[in-house]
Amino acid sequence: MFYRLRNSLKYGVFNFQTRAIFDTPPIAMASTPKYSLHALVCRRDLQMYLLSVKSFMTRVPGALVVAHSDGSLDAGDLRILEAHLPGLQIVPREAAEKKAQDHADPFIQNLRHYGGTFDRLIDSVLWRQGYRHIQMDSDILTTKSPDYIIRWVESGNRPFVISDYEKKETREISPNQPANEHIQTQLEKNQQAISEKTGMDFGNTIGLCSGLYGWQNELLPEDIRKLVETCESLGFDMKKWGAEQVITTWLLNAKGAERLPVKAYINLQENVFRFRESASMIHFIGSHRFRAGWYARMAKKEIARLMAL
Template sequence: MLYRLRRTLHRVVFDAAVRGVLSTPPVRLRAAPLRVVTMLSSQDLRMYLVAIKSFYRFLPGGGVTVMDDGSLTPADHAALRHHVPGIEIMPLLSVNTGICPRGNCWERLLHILDLSRDGYVIQMDSDVLTVAPVPEVVAAIESNTAFTLGSEAGTAVVSLDEAGARAATMHEGLTQVRAERLLPGLPADMGRRYIRGSAGFAGFARGGSSRAAAEAFSGAMAERMGQRWTEWGTEQVASNYLVANSRGGLVLPWPAYCCFYPGVDHDSAALLHFIGTWRYRSGVFVRGARRVVRALSVPALVHPEAGGNVASAEFTRGMAGTN
């Protein structure tokens, strides 16, 4: 209960700190064979607006989709359409998961795979903050190469045997670790590569993977894990596996692209993912988001075609410092 109360308080403080995002110019979508997809809850609306506005300014263009987890209100829909004119808002439960699990982000992954038949798709969580240009991401889009956000334990593509051996040194209580320990036992005719990355920010190449591949992987893992394969964390394992086995699939360079937690070198990061456990630790997320909001108020920094595809000292200066 104390954890939930602290989390609620932190969220209220964050929303108040970034309320200025509601006064920043709307995103101007530009046509490109690319789509940015986010699963969104009502409580994360302002966080998402900071995320999509901070990221889209460095993209060559593309569409934007929000998957409503069922909590978005009519006012939330109106705010999204005001700040991102042309945005697609779709109900999460409209996605048929087939033989894959229902819930725990599987709808998101499967919809992204369906979309990637026709174009490049980026999965972005609402707690991602882009503070500088992302040339590696743009290069991956242009070369149609899949990518994922890495971790200190996953900075390269490895074999399933290597992934299983690494997982054997970790605490088995986590569903993700249990799944990774079983990877070497997958059928020999399936992909044999893996990345211990984060599904919070990942790129799926056009034609690079498919729903059929996800279903084959999910079915094989369910045979080995039983009911535990329906738990939280399995979608991330599937995302990591699918990116790794997509032709040319790569890990974004760490720590230029990283998940924030105490001790990580975030000062030189271009993009950070603030996972729930550490999201509000040390105030780094709040300070960085406020700097980004101030930068978004400058029109030249909002639209790359207007000369904004450059890093501003405002959002690269001293993220760990005081406001």
């Protein structure tokens, strides 16, 4: 209870400090989109979402924004989105459910209800529209030109994914982990068995994160089903938080995903704190989201930039 109260207070302070995002000018969708920008949006994160999308699409032209409601957005929230992002596509929870029900595979329909952001993965796959797709969490802020992603939008031919480590780096995984270890660690320890059973080569998956990734047609429902079913057949509980991240990033890695440069695209944690001022994009992950007021200070700089456009 104390944690929830403290977290609510931190959100309240952040929202107060960044409330001027609602005074920034609207940003319309591209008349001929080059990419779609997907996110699962909840009411609590609406302000962060506007900061995230506006700071990104003003630097990466050609966007069609697709906001997938988690069911908590009310009519007032939708009006705010439509006013700030005219022409965006809003996917109501009911429409997403119907789209999934219309899908031929009952397994995919059911997978949306596993929790742990599987709905985010399935819905972005089902609602893709034939061009490049970027999945970006609401707690990501773009502070400088994301040159790699700009090039990818124009001519990239491989998926990309944000990561905690360069590809050459590895993290030691002890075989003697506690019984309640994180599902991602469990699966990483058993990657070889999963690879052999699926016939997929997932490569070095250490540090991959599904908070930011880009793809074209590499995420297929049949591959998602195959990997989830294989993990479940080996006794893993794929309804645990973090399982979706493994499924998404492993499948992208199996299709040759490139890791975004870790000094420029960072998941904010100890090993990259020193790069926060020079990074192009920062993922303010939960454990360090409001650390030292960095998020609010950088967000206010972005608001000032947006006001001057």
